Amino acid sequence: MTDLDIAINNISPLSEETRGEFLRAWSSWSVPRDHFMVSENAVCDHIYFVKKGILRIFYFKNGKEITEWIAMDGTFCLSILSFFERTPSRLQIQTLEASEIMGIHYDDLTGMAARFHEVETLFRKMMTASLILSQYRMDSIQFETAQQRYDRLLETQPELLRRVPLTYIASFLGITPETLSRIRAHR
Amino acid sequence: MTDLDIAINNISPLSEETRGEFLRAWSSWSVPRDHFMVSENAVCDHIYFVKKGILRIFYFKNGKEITEWIAMDGTFCLSILSFFERTPSRLQIQTLEASEIMGIHYDDLTGMAARFHEVETLFRKMMTASLILSQYRMDSIQFETAQQRYDRLLETQPELLRRVPLTYIASFLGITPETLSRIRAHR
């Protein structure tokens, strides 16, 4: 059983035969640190699974780098807007450590969802889980202070704080590096 | 063809026979103004469709009323967290006008998604669309000013501004009524 296998099973178990065929639709890459999985102006047409390492999604907004998402070992990673709207975007996806990454192409995923009811169910549950996460994140951005958001990250993903440069974490939390620095010096 | 029929068809068309059975799973209600579809401490276990009128989702946060969503004619309406996590919440859903509302129960929706691949696909596409919307809203809250958010609403949903009291709109936009008032007086 690979890690991807486990991750999928946790969301929605597949029958033996569907699972084999579904897993075969995934590619895998071993990539060094600072490698770009998706470069500027490309369409993001894979959902990635981080077997080992860290992926960072970011893009430029008014000349500033915005870190949209950071995905650690054992989690999925995609730019929702670029992937589903199928548009070339200013988005980029980069490794922050030497990593082992798996990925499934948009066409393969939707194709298999059409062929296998089970895969469609899995797909739906992944979307639902993302939606719930997205709602929590929105609530956090809207109502929590920078301090509270940092505290929560410290509690839920302490690993991430140790492995990712401060600037990226700040951007991911929706604050400036200066503010994060002040928070860490507790005030 | 009812409005619900059209709305569903726009997301993901169903075959003749599946459609009939799926539509039969929906209930419908005619309710007066200020009627509560979901009261405090109840689990939200329907996805609603607003055939005519307006629904408002809100809850209390630190003693203050937060308007989470406003759904106008022809759109769907649910509290994502309460519906999918199946927990009693402080959420409430209220009509702002005399309305005709349809709704499908969580159990019926998931049941039919399990029986009909087509319904599962529809369900998945609804989730994806919600996710995209949620991402846009998050981006708006994080990076746009109150003025920009108001301008966008004015452009995309002018109807809503005419039919919904200012206080609710302010809360929906994530600002105080005072700030909205100042924006409208353009500064």
Added chain:
DNA sequence: CGCCGAGTTGAACTGAATCAAGAAACGTGG
């Protein structure tokens, strides 16, 4: 007529951004 709630206006306050220097940490090459 006077009340009442929705909306407006004003003044003080606040969390975080911005701008601008510094200080530490980190390679890289001598």
Added chain:
DNA sequence: CCACGTTTCTTGATTCAGTTCAACTCGGCG
């Protein structure tokens, strides 16, 4: 192993959007 430049992080002063709190206006309605 040390000087160096570069990047990363910290610290300080100022500014700004939006909140808070309090008073006031206005239109509708018993």
